[in-house]
Amino acid sequence: MSVIVVTDSSCRLQSDELKQSDIRQVPLHVLLDGEDLRDGIDEVPYDVHERPRVTTAGAAPVDLADTYRQALADSDGDGVVAVHISAALSSTYSSAVQAAREFGPSVRVVNSRTAAMGVGFVAQAAARAAASGVDLDAVETAARAAITDSHVFVVVHRLDNLRRSGRIRTTASWLGTALSLKPLLCLDVDGRLVLDQRIRTVSKAHAALLDRVAEVIGDRQASVAVHHVDNHDAADEIGAALTARLPQIESLTVADMGPVLAVHVGGGAVGVAVQVHQ
Structure with a gap:
């Protein structure tokens, strides 16, 4: 075997x-x-x-x-x-x-x-x-x-789920300062969910998400998965934008984030998982 x-x-x-x-x-x-x-x-x-x-x-x-x-x-x-x-x-x-x-x-x-x-x-x-x-x-x-070649970024639309889940510290200075905050989060090298950028609007958060994915891929080939929580239209748009911007992407799928992660990031969230090919 x-x-x-x-x-x-x-x-x-x-x-x-x-x-x-x-x-x-x-x-x-x-x-x-x-x-x-x-x-x-x-x-x-x-x-x-x-x-x-x-x-x-x-x-x-x-x-x-x-x-x-x-x-x-x-x-x-x-x-x-x-x-x-x-x-x-x-x-x-x-x-x-x-x-x-x-x-x-x-x-x-x-x-x-x-x-x-x-x-x-x-x-x-x-x-x-x-x-x-x-x-x-x-x-x-x-x-x-x-x-080492894996990267994950997530834009959340609401902070309630993150507060309840404890996956991000509730004492973080950015968490309670603006109800309209649409933070761009990422997983760091230790696999912790951390703040990547503070962003005020959904459109700007999605644009920053695209920029960060493009940054980690560079001119290399990659596999990409776009995830969402009850936000398929936005996920499709991000997938299409990534395909147009980064033609070297070898495969791109769009799929829901799954119920376990959805409980923690909340409705409307959109994320991108990237595997860069060396």
């Missing part, structure tokens, strides 16, 4: 993409009115980010352990590389490390330091290496190398 890659549902890979790359996926969780909904498995209300009593939870240790066990068996002992959402954003990574202890060095857990399709891009890089027949060390190396 060959090394098998595992990820979590934050990656936003579609079922056909997971199947094509033989990537196994563990669900994150949305907790709504006392009900535990598994992302990618259970039906989650489309407006879950608007609900007042909603929280999220990382992948469950038992689900991680069960998935690693099956993947390891399917690999015929070649090993597993698990690529998960940033440890700064979710408990999933720490649970994954705990679950992997059962299997010793045969299961390698990688903190992607990113989110959404940023995770997907890293998982796909690992899966391509695995498909080429290289060993466990090389697949892990491919995953970690892809992290």
